[in-house]
Amino acid sequence: xxxxxxxxxxxxxxxxxxxxxxxxxxLILRDLFVGIARFDExxxxxxxxxxxxxxxxxxxxxxxxxxxxxxxxxxxxDSYVLTAKGRALVPPLLALMAWGDRWAxxxxxxxxxxxxxxCGRLMTxxxxxxxxxxxxxxxxxxxxxxxxxxxxxxxxxxxxxLAPAQPVREAGSRGPARHRATRR
Amino acid sequence: xxxxxxxxxxxxxxxxxxxxxxxxxxLILRDLFVGIARFDExxxxxxxxxxxxxxxxxxxxxxxxxxxxxxxxxxxxDSYVLTAKGRALVPPLLALMAWGDRWAxxxxxxxxxxxxxxCGRLMTxxxxxxxxxxxxxxxxxxxxxxxxxxxxxxxxxxxxxLAPAQPVREAGSRGPARHRATRR
Numbered sequence: 001x002x003x004x005x006x007x008x009x010x011x012x013x014x015x016x017x018x019x020x021x022x023x024x025x026x027l028i029l030r031d032l033f034v035g036i037a038r039f040d041e042x043x044x045x046x047x048x049x050x051x052x053x054x055x056x057x058x059x060x061x062x063x064x065x066x067x068x069x070x071x072x073x074x075x076x077x078d079s080y081v082l083t084a085k086g087r088a089l090v091p092p093l094l095a096l097m098a099w100g101d102r103w104a105x106x107x108x109x110x111x112x113x114x115x116x117x118x119c120g121r122l123m124t125x126x127x128x129x130x131x132x133x134x135x136x137x138x139x140x141x142x143x144x145x146x147x148x149x150x151x152x153x154x155x156x157x158x159x160x161x162l163a164p165a166q167p168v169r170e171a172g173s174r175g176p177a178r179h180r181a182t183r184r
Numbered sequence: 185x186x187x188x189x190x191x192x193x194x195x196x197x198x199x200x201x202x203x204x205x206x207x208x209x210x211l212i213l214r215d216l217f218v219g220i221a222r223f224d225e226x227x228x229x230x231x232x233x234x235x236x237x238x239x240x241x242x243x244x245x246x247x248x249x250x251x252x253x254x255x256x257x258x259x260x261x262d263s264y265v266l267t268a269k270g271r272a273l274v275p276p277l278l279a280l281m282a283w284g285d286r287w288a289x290x291x292x293x294x295x296x297x298x299x300x301x302x303c304g305r306l307m308t309x310x311x312x313x314x315x316x317x318x319x320x321x322x323x324x325x326x327x328x329x330x331x332x333x334x335x336x337x338x339x340x341x342x343x344x345x346l347a348p349a350q351p352v353r354e355a356g357s358r359g360p361a362r363h364r365a366t367r368r
Binding site for chain 1: 187188190194195196197198199200201202203205206207210211214215217218219220225226228229230231232266269271272273274275276277278279280281282283284285286287288289291292293294295296297298299300301302303305306307308309310311312313314315316317318319320321322323324325326327328329330331332333334337338339340341342345346349
């Protein structure tokens with residue numbers, strides 16, 4: 001693959017795409033989430049060459065997102081499962097899927113439904129605020145400069161235009177907690 | 185770009201990636217969200233060739249995700265803004281960013297912070313259940329066959345392994361509502 005690496009960018013979206021955003025990778029993660037584990041089944045599901053699938057699985061494994069589990073020794077056959085790091089990617093992918101159901105579905109019929117076992121109901125993935133629990137709408141979110149930002153490739157203009165996060169709105173008891181807000 | 189199109193797959197994640205998942209596209213959407221609108225500023229921010237940026241902006245415009253707004257006529261200069269469809273992609277991208285803050289940040293210092301204007305606080309994007317509001321965890325979500333599923337390229341194995349959504353758990357008053365759950 002001849003592509004610019006996003007790894008060194010000071011942007012957590014770029015870093016996420018760097019390890020999980022190559023063409024096919026999100027669909028491989030989808031398959032692992034659904035429970036397709038064997039190399040040959042992944043290949044059959046996606047209709048992808050063994051070479052590309054191997055490359056992607058190697059990258060996902062190297063990034064600690066998937067784990068290889070041999071399930072047969074002679075001849076050796078591999079299966080793959082998501083790690084905790086990989087399982088943590090599933091909710092954002094389900095949020096992207098919900099967008100596709102709403103905005104990129106030619107017939108408005110969702111190909112996949114999701115049951116939330118905690119409440120037992122069919123649901124969609126929504127993106128909400130970690131502080132107030134309300135739905136996040138783009139117009140109501142203000143991006144601010146974070147402590148890890150830098151003026152470098154991939155964020156050259158962003159770095160100079162974002163306002164620093166002022167403690168003003170969270171003065172008093174919440175002051176020092178604001179930077180922790182982005183770390184779960 | 186020589187790549188398989190995901191457009192015809194019976195999968196809303198694949199369809200989302202098809203219109204917004206090419207290399208660079210999510211970062212262009214990030215920039216438009218942040219307020220970088222001019223072609224030359226996008227190019228400076230990302231360190232990307234004019235050719236690649238034009239291609240991506242054309243694809244995003246064609247998909248109805250971004251809109252071109254000329255801001256100068258002689259010589260003509262273009263700027264771009266997100267449409268409603270594009271703004272709806274921002275929350276899922278913020279959820280991917282939150283994953284990067286947590287799992288792909290070498291120094292654990294978030295490059296960007298987000299203030300939710302509705303509650304006034306610094307927050308992260310969380311993915312929650314549209315029905316009970318609880319956090320979504322991969323292990324607590326069961327994928328089921330949806331009405332738009334098909335056994336075709338990209339979902340050959342998935343289509344035969346997913347159980348159909350049974351009305352059992354939502355019998356009675358909620359029965360017919362279950363398919364609507366995925367349409368907002």
